[in-house]
Amino acid sequence: MLSVARRREARIAYLFLLPALIIFVLGLIVPLWNAFQLSFYDLPMGTPWADREWVGFEQYTRMFADSGVWSSVWVTLRFSFWVLVIEMLLGLALALMLEKPIFGASIFRTIFILPLMVSPVAVGLIWRYLLDGRIGLINYYLESIGEAIPPLQAIGFTSHTWLGEPGLAFFAIIITDIWQWTPFIFIILLAGLQALPSEVVEASYIDGANWWQMTLFVKLPMLRSIILVTILMRLIDVFRALEVIFILTFGGPGRSTEVLSLNIYKTAFTAQAAGYAATISILLLAIMLILSIGLLFISNPLTEGEDN
Amino acid sequence: MATTTTTKSLSTEAARAEMPRKRFKWGMFWQYVALITMSLIALFPIYVMILTSFKTQVNIMSDTPQWVFAPTFDNYNHIFENNFGLFLTNSLIVGITSTVLSLVVSGMAAYAIARLRFPGRGFMAYSTLIIRMVPPAVLAIPIFVLWLNFEIFLYNIIDTTPALYNMEGTDPYAIAEGLVDGRVAMILFYTALNLPFAIWLLVGFLKQIPRELEEAAIVDGASQWQTFTRIIFPLMRPGLAVASIFTFRIAWNEFLLALILSDRNTRTLPVGITLFITEQGVQWGRIMAMGTLIVIPPLLIAFFSARQIIAGMTAGAVKG
Numbered sequence: 001m002l003s004v005a006r007r008r009e010a011r012i013a014y015l016f017l018l019p020a021l022i023i024f025v026l027g028l029i030v031p032l033w034n035a036f037q038l039s040f041y042d043l044p045m046g047t048p049w050a051d052r053e054w055v056g057f058e059q060y061t062r063m064f065a066d067s068g069v070w071s072s073v074w075v076t077l078r079f080s081f082w083v084l085v086i087e088m089l090l091g092l093a094l095a096l097m098l099e100k101p102i103f104g105a106s107i108f109r110t111i112f113i114l115p116l117m118v119s120p121v122a123v124g125l126i127w128r129y130l131l132d133g134r135i136g137l138i139n140y141y142l143e144s145i146g147e148a149i150p151p152l153q154a155i156g157f158t159s160h161t162w163l164g165e166p167g168l169a170f171f172a173i174i175i176t177d178i179w180q181w182t183p184f185i186f187i188i189l190l191a192g193l194q195a196l197p198s199e200v201v202e203a204s205y206i207d208g209a210n211w212w213q214m215t216l217f218v219k220l221p222m223l224r225s226i227i228l229v230t231i232l233m234r235l236i237d238v239f240r241a242l243e244v245i246f247i248l249t250f251g252g253p254g255r256s257t258e259v260l261s262l263n264i265y266k267t268a269f270t271a272q273a274a275g276y277a278a279t280i281s282i283l284l285l286a287i288m289l290i291l292s293i294g295l296l297f298i299s300n301p302l303t304e305g306e307d308n
Numbered sequence: 309m310a311t312t313t314t315t316k317s318l319s320t321e322a323a324r325a326e327m328p329r330k331r332f333k334w335g336m337f338w339q340y341v342a343l344i345t346m347s348l349i350a351l352f353p354i355y356v357m358i359l360t361s362f363k364t365q366v367n368i369m370s371d372t373p374q375w376v377f378a379p380t381f382d383n384y385n386h387i388f389e390n391n392f393g394l395f396l397t398n399s400l401i402v403g404i405t406s407t408v409l410s411l412v413v414s415g416m417a418a419y420a421i422a423r424l425r426f427p428g429r430g431f432m433a434y435s436t437l438i439i440r441m442v443p444p445a446v447l448a449i450p451i452f453v454l455w456l457n458f459e460i461f462l463y464n465i466i467d468t469t470p471a472l473y474n475m476e477g478t479d480p481y482a483i484a485e486g487l488v489d490g491r492v493a494m495i496l497f498y499t500a501l502n503l504p505f506a507i508w509l510l511v512g513f514l515k516q517i518p519r520e521l522e523e524a525a526i527v528d529g530a531s532q533w534q535t536f537t538r539i540i541f542p543l544m545r546p547g548l549a550v551a552s553i554f555t556f557r558i559a560w561n562e563f564l565l566a567l568i569l570s571d572r573n574t575r576t577l578p579v580g581i582t583l584f585i586t587e588q589g590v591q592w593g594r595i596m597a598m599g600t601l602i603v604i605p606p607l608l609i610a611f612f613s614a615r616q617i618i619a620g621m622t623a624g625a626v627k628g
Contacts, residue, residue: 010426012532017432020417020503023409027500028439034450049457094346097339104343110614111347114354117606117617119561121578122599126353129360129592137356137373179353184621191622240443243563247582261445268449269568281446292441296434 032285038278045272052275059279069280071255072263079170079259080238083177084231090178091185096215098186099193109190112183120180124247127176131162131248138162166256169249173257176244181237185230192226193219236291239284260284354603361596368592383597392598394573395580402491402566402576403559406498410506410555411548413499418510418544419536423522433511440504444564451497452568459488490566490574497565502555509554509623513547514540550620553613557606577602 039059041052063069094112098105115123130138139159146157162172196219204218220227242261245251251258251266258266264284268277360368362379421432462484466472472480486492521543525535541548563578570579581598584591610617 006425009424013420013424013426013429016416016420016424016536019413020507023413023496023500023503024439027496028442028447031447031450031454032442034454035446038450038453043453045452046456048460049453093342097343102336102339106614108343108347109618110611111350113610113614113617114607115350117557117610118354118603119563119578119599119606121561121563121581122357122603123353125581125595125599126357128590129596130353130356135369135371135592140373179349183350187618187621191618236441240441240445242445246563261443264445265448265564268452274449274453277449281443281449284443285446288441288443289438292438296438 035278035281035285038275039282041275042273043275045268045274045277055275059276062276063279063283068255068258069260069263069283072258072260073283075170075255075257076239076259076261079173079177079257080235082174083181083238084234086174086178087182087185087234088227088231090182091189094182094186095189095193098190109187112186114183115180116183118180120241120243121247123176123180124244127172127179127244128163128248131172133159133161133164136162163249164253166253169253169257173245173248176248177238180244181234185234188226188230189223192223196222232291232294236288239288239291260287354607357596357603358600360592361600363593363596365591365593383593387594387598387601391575391580392601395575395577396601398491398570398574399560399576399578402494402498403556406495406502406559407552407556409495409499410502411552414503414506414510414551415541415544415548416536417503417507418514419540421507422511422514423519423540436504436507440508442501444501444562447497447501448564448568451493451565455488455493455569459484462487490569490571493569494559494562494566494574494576497569498555498559498562502558506551506555509551509620510544510547512623513544513550517543546616549613550616550623553609553616554620557609560602560606 038052040054040056042055042059043049043052098108118126130136133139139162142157143159146153149157160168162168200222201214201218204214209218239259240261242259242265245257245259245262246265249257251262260280261284264277264281267273267280271277359375361383362381363374363377364380364382367374367377417432420426421429421436463481466480466484517540521539522535525539526532530538561578562576566576566579567582570576575583577598581595581602584595584598
């Protein structure tokens with residue numbers, strides 16, 4: 001039984017939460033509920049809701065047998081794996097380099113956050129230009145180097161149709177993602193490194209540990225939970241994002257760069273199957289939910305340090 | 309005597325340790341080589357975009373890249389004559405409105421979560437985080453379906469209500485059209501997508517503000533609402549600054565929902581730029597000019613508020 005004062009406090013709290021709740025319900029809960037409903041209906045895109053046709057679990061069985069969906073899941077997983085591994089290594093290297101206050105550290109830091117601020121559509125367009133088979137700068141320089149040093153031609157220093165071949169297109173979306181998102185990992189790991197208790201690091205220094213030992217056996221173990229949270233946050237973002245790939249390859253050639261989000265978009269707006277697209281999006285939501293619960297399990301800043 | 313020598317030798321040793329070592333440090337050298345290389349890689353694509361925006365189509369299509377050329381403003385003139393003003397207005401309306409709305413609403417919610425006790429508080433905290441993970445692609449389909457049917461629903465009401473369609477002086481269809489305007493939808497959905505992050509950030513921020521000021525205000529007879537508007541909101545300013553950078557950036561850059569919700573009159577800049585990808589080919593000069601203009605505001609923010617951006621990105625991952 002709540003006391004009068006506590007009940008009054010709760011009532012005020014709900015009033016303060018009301019606007020947020022209204023926006024959540026209208027902007028997120030209603031659409032999500034609608035997507036869930038839609039997953040059981042056949043509805044062509046752009047037709048009135050009244051024309052929907054109940055099909056039960058038919059679209060779910062169709063999805064589990066759909067090789068296109070599984071290919072998208074596989075592309076998403078491979079894509080996440082490569083970008084995470086490379087971005088973590090690069091980001092960590094950069095963070096370790098800028099950890100000590102060196103001359104120009106703040107300039108470098110500002111430069112490194114610039115790619116994060118560029119609109120994903122612009123990122124896609126810039127890289128589509130750079131990777132263009134005919135006028136792209138990347139081909140131009142590869143070719144120039146290959147011509148200058150002919151033996152290098154054998155190991156790829158020639159023109160490529162970057163966005164036209166499955167393997168290369170996959171490589172292209174990875175490179176683009178690394179360019180934009182390595183800075184994010186760098187920023188978080190840098191903050192993590194700088195928040196480490198200096199006594200422990202100093203103690204290991206006095207004990208005669210060299211730089212490698214200090215990094216591998218002292219700093220990295222202490223950063224473990226931050227690294228895990230960063231990986232999960234990036235993983236969630238990789239699963240969410242599709243804009244860069246939308247502009248760069250639109251999933252092609254074939255399905256070689258079609259991540260799950262893009263598969264959903266194409267099913268809904270190219271194949272015009274709103275119901276089936278909603279079914280696939282339930283699969284994506286389920287994957288996201290597992291990832292998010294993992295993230296909450298490791299760290300929840302909202303309930304941490306609760307002492308009141 | 310002995311004491312002075314030890315002190316002296318200690319101080320010279322300390323001085324030696326303090327003194328910058330004269331010999332060249334290879335470690336430091338390679339560190340700078342690596343940092344400068346990385347900086348060039350980070351800057352190069354942005355530089356190429358800006359440079360290309362001043363090139364003619366002939367220049368862009370030439371086989372060898374031109375680094376020195378007579379700059380032309382043709383691309384900029386062309387986009388200014390082709391609805392750039394309209395796209396910019398739409399982007400600003402959507403960006404500013406959803407940012408202001410997110411700040412006010414998330415400020416209030418964060419205050420409740422961080423300071424007040426109520427049943428369901430833990431649930432609110434968790435659901436806020438989970439909602440942060442919803443992919444825009446998942447929302448795009450129901451939003452498109454719902455928005456279309458909202459329009460049908462409104463027109464049906466007007467068509468079947470004589471009092472409405474016979475109304476004098478006002479055009480009910482125009483009002484309905486205003487309600488189903490893509491920009492209204494964008495503001496609603498961007499605010500909804502931004503709220504979880506903003507609340508998350510502000511709760512963390514509020515927990516670092518001591519409670520004494522609010523308690524004093526309450527003791528002095530201020531109401532909860534007055535305390536919030538007069539004491540808490542102003543104190544939250546640094547946190548709100550961080551939140552506003554992120555919410556504005558999302559609204560300014562967002563493409564997918566803007567693409568499906570907008571029509572000819574409500575397109576935002578990221579949707580407008582894709583109009584230059586045509587059947588006849590990509591109009592690179594115009595795309596780069598518009599890309600440059602889209603990227604300028606976020607880049608300026610990055611230059612002047614790098615500290616706030618870093619604070620926002622590390623919130624949650626790193627415990628301060």
